Amino acid sequence: MKKVMKYVLADILRNRIVLLYTALLLVVSCSVFGLEDNADKGMLSLLNLTLIIVPMMCIIFTTIYQYNSAEFIELLVSQPLRRRHIWLSLFAGLAAALSIAFLVGVGLPVILFQPSLTGLTMVLCGVALSVIFVAIALLASARTRDKARGIGKAILLWLFWSLLWDALVLFFLFQLSDYPLEKPMVLVSFLNPIDLARILILLRMDVSALMGYSGAVFREFFGTGTGILVSALALMAWVAVPLWLSTRAFRKKDL
Amino acid sequence: MQSAFARRSIFLFCCFGALISMLHTSLIQAATLEARPGGKSIKTCIDQARAGDTLLIHAGHYHEGNINLNKRLYLRGIGWPVLDGDKKYEIISVHADSVHIEGLRIINSGYSSLNDIAGIRLYGSKGSTIRNNQFDNNCFGVYSEYGRSCLIEGNRFRAYGKEEILSGNGIHCWKSDDMRIIGNDIQGQRDGIYFEFVTNSIIWRNNSHGNIRYGLHFMFSHHDAYISNIFSRNGAGVAVMFTHGIRMFNNFFEWNWGDAAYGLLLKEISDSYIEGNYFSHNTTGLHMEGSSRIQILRNVFERNGFALRIQGSCEDDSLLHNDFVGNTFDVATNSSVSRNFFSENYWDKYEGYDLKHDGIGDVPYHPVSLFSTVVENNPPAMMLFRSFMVTLLDKTEKVLPSITPAGLKDDSPMMKRNVRPPNIKHESG
Numbered sequence: 001m002k003k004v005m006k007y008v009l010a011d012i013l014r015n016r017i018v019l020l021y022t023a024l025l026l027v028v029s030c031s032v033f034g035l036e037d038n039a040d041k042g043m044l045s046l047l048n049l050t051l052i053i054v055p056m057m058c059i060i061f062t063t064i065y066q067y068n069s070a071e072f073i074e075l076l077v078s079q080p081l082r083r084r085h086i087w088l089s090l091f092a093g094l095a096a097a098l099s100i101a102f103l104v105g106v107g108l109p110v111i112l113f114q115p116s117l118t119g120l121t122m123v124l125c126g127v128a129l130s131v132i133f134v135a136i137a138l139l140a141s142a143r144t145r146d147k148a149r150g151i152g153k154a155i156l157l158w159l160f161w162s163l164l165w166d167a168l169v170l171f172f173l174f175q176l177s178d179y180p181l182e183k184p185m186v187l188v189s190f191l192n193p194i195d196l197a198r199i200l201i202l203l204r205m206d207v208s209a210l211m212g213y214s215g216a217v218f219r220e221f222f223g224t225g226t227g228i229l230v231s232a233l234a235l236m237a238w239v240a241v242p243l244w245l246s247t248r249a250f251r252k253k254d255l
Numbered sequence: 256m257q258s259a260f261a262r263r264s265i266f267l268f269c270c271f272g273a274l275i276s277m278l279h280t281s282l283i284q285a286a287t288l289e290a291r292p293g294g295k296s297i298k299t300c301i302d303q304a305r306a307g308d309t310l311l312i313h314a315g316h317y318h319e320g321n322i323n324l325n326k327r328l329y330l331r332g333i334g335w336p337v338l339d340g341d342k343k344y345e346i347i348s349v350h351a352d353s354v355h356i357e358g359l360r361i362i363n364s365g366y367s368s369l370n371d372i373a374g375i376r377l378y379g380s381k382g383s384t385i386r387n388n389q390f391d392n393n394c395f396g397v398y399s400e401y402g403r404s405c406l407i408e409g410n411r412f413r414a415y416g417k418e419e420i421l422s423g424n425g426i427h428c429w430k431s432d433d434m435r436i437i438g439n440d441i442q443g444q445r446d447g448i449y450f451e452f453v454t455n456s457i458i459w460r461n462n463s464h465g466n467i468r469y470g471l472h473f474m475f476s477h478h479d480a481y482i483s484n485i486f487s488r489n490g491a492g493v494a495v496m497f498t499h500g501i502r503m504f505n506n507f508f509e510w511n512w513g514d515a516a517y518g519l520l521l522k523e524i525s526d527s528y529i530e531g532n533y534f535s536h537n538t539t540g541l542h543m544e545g546s547s548r549i550q551i552l553r554n555v556f557e558r559n560g561f562a563l564r565i566q567g568s569c570e571d572d573s574l575l576h577n578d579f580v581g582n583t584f585d586v587a588t589n590s591s592v593s594r595n596f597f598s599e600n601y602w603d604k605y606e607g608y609d610l611k612h613d614g615i616g617d618v619p620y621h622p623v624s625l626f627s628t629v630v631e632n633n634p635p636a637m638m639l640f641r642s643f644m645v646t647l648l649d650k651t652e653k654v655l656p657s658i659t660p661a662g663l664k665d666d667s668p669m670m671k672r673n674v675r676p677p678n679i680k681h682e683s684g
Contacts, residue, residue: 038603040581044641163643166639166643166645169638170636173633173636174633177632182634182635198641199638202640205641206560208512208536208560209538209559209583211513212514212516212538212539217635218637
């Protein structure tokens with residue numbers, strides 16, 4: 001299992017696209033901190049990068065990689081290896097490679113320019129999002145045989161969680177504005193990993209605003225130690241559940 | 256004949272001189288009385304003293320209940336004598352003019368739900384000075400009613416109340432005039448400084464922090480100036496109401512967090528100046544309602560939740576040359592029309608350009624974001640703040656204002672900051 005993971009990791013780290021992705025993140029983060037005269041605005045741009053570009057890159061790259069290495073996977077399956085191990089090592093290799101790319105591309109500049117709790121939260125959330133979207137992409141590709149449809153599904157999933165979900169939530173918030181929605185909103189925020197990561201970062205970044213009435217519920221829940229623990233667990237569940245489902249799908253898959 | 260006249264006039268002159276000098280010494284030579292533990296008590300000294308005498312109070316712990324200071328005396332503590340009210344009494348009641356109280360440590364005043372019991376209470380005193388005293392664990396610190404021209408300077412107030420109704424204010428003035436409140440440090444009281452019907456007074460270089468309710472609270476106190484004070488970490492910030500003609504220069508309003516906490520709340524304030532102040536890390540930096548003809552100039556709003564909340568009831572206010580930096584929301588309002596004037600402010604969220612290179616952006620800036628309006632009406636929507644969706648909505652609203660007031664805009668936003676940020680090291684959150 002270790003060997004397979006090592007091979008996948010080495011293969012991806014040498015991959016031109018991942019190198020390009022790392023370089024892009026690095027250039028954007030460095031220029032963001034270099035151009036803006038206040039580091040807060042830089043963090044804001046990085047927030048958008050972390051919440052939009054990172055999930056997109058992770059989900060699309062993983063899906064494509066998965067389809068392109070179909071023959072390699074077939075070869076592995078013919079070896080005396082358990083399918084579960086093959087799948088998990090693929091996941092570990094992909095997740096590790098993309099996390100390393102994020103850590104180098106965004107983590108390093110943040111540590112250099114904004115070594116604060118906000119920065120740390122953002123880097124941790126970015127890594128979590130990378131891993132989560134790798135897991136989701138694996139699920140999409142394990143369930144779909146056709147490459148085009150698989151990639152399409154991946155893009156749709158990304159679009160859903162980064163844009164459509166928020167639009168739906170906003171719509172329902174307005175439709176149901178007569179009801180006390182504060183507590184249900186906390187629950188709803190668990191249903192989208194991007195929202196969850198964003199709220200965790202907001203709690204550091206816009207702490208003054210969230211101290212007011214509008215942020216009261218989030219502060220009371222996410223601001224406490226239990227809240228942070230629960231949200232960390234939720235982020236882990238966002239890795240574990242798709243991964244478990246995809247492993248099950250792969251084990252039964254007719255290659 | 257002539258010599259006799261000369262002798263007589265010399266004699267008369269000498270007599271007169273002697274009389275004058277006798278009178279003079281009796282006027283000038285005020286006595287100095289000394290109170291010490293085991294010796295004379297403070298009350299005895301006051302009874303024996305005449306107006307204008309000096310009373311030195313030596314170090315020690317005095318339990319004398321209520322001390323009635325009804326003569327013009329100079330009270331001075333040596334080595335911080337402690338005057339203890341045993342949680343029952345008002346410690347010093349001043350019923351005279353031109354009293355001077357210095358160097359005392361005044362602790363444990365009583366508490367009553369009927370009377371406002373203070374460490375030192377001035378009853379209609381004129382020209383008195385209360386300087387460099389320490390107040391510890393009192394209900395009210397210094398209380399002045401009908402005071403005139405009094406100076407309260409360099410005192411230190413500490414109180415440990417937990418609830419608003421069980422504690423009193425640090426410096427409380429009621430129906431006073433021409434007061435000077437300078438360089439006091441106030442912590443843990445209900446309101447740091449409280450004014451009601453106090454006119455023509457100056458509040459200068461005080462540090463009012465960590466109070467249960469407001470750092471500064473005044474009503475009906477016209478023509479007062481507030482200069483270079485620090486109001487930080489107070490339960491509800493600073494609230495000022497029903498007053499005209501106030502001047503607030505170079506104050507700091509910081510770290511006031513909470514649902515109803517404001518850096519500075521203005522309610523029914525008019526014809527006033529707010530200039531050169533620094534609002535940072537407040538849930539709401541400056542909240543204005545029913546306020547008119549206020550000049551808000553050269554202030555810095557930095558890292559607040561809402562930098563400025565200006566209600567529809569405000570009119571003819573001018574906001575010029577202010578800096579808005581790193582705030583979650585710059586301006587929020589509940590009205591669709593704006594009757595206030597914004598110009599030449601610096602907004603860090605401004606995305607326009609300056610082709611003329613005159614330092615002023617060529618495109619107007621609309622500081623009210625769509626989302627701040629959405630959050631006003633629908634607080635749980637805060638959950639979506641900074642999401643892709645909301646950013647898109649905000650951008651479209653900026654191009655074509657439909658919900659936010661189109662008239663609330665800065666036609667000449669500055670490209671660079673107006674005010675050099677104060678050189679201070681911030682404590683972290």
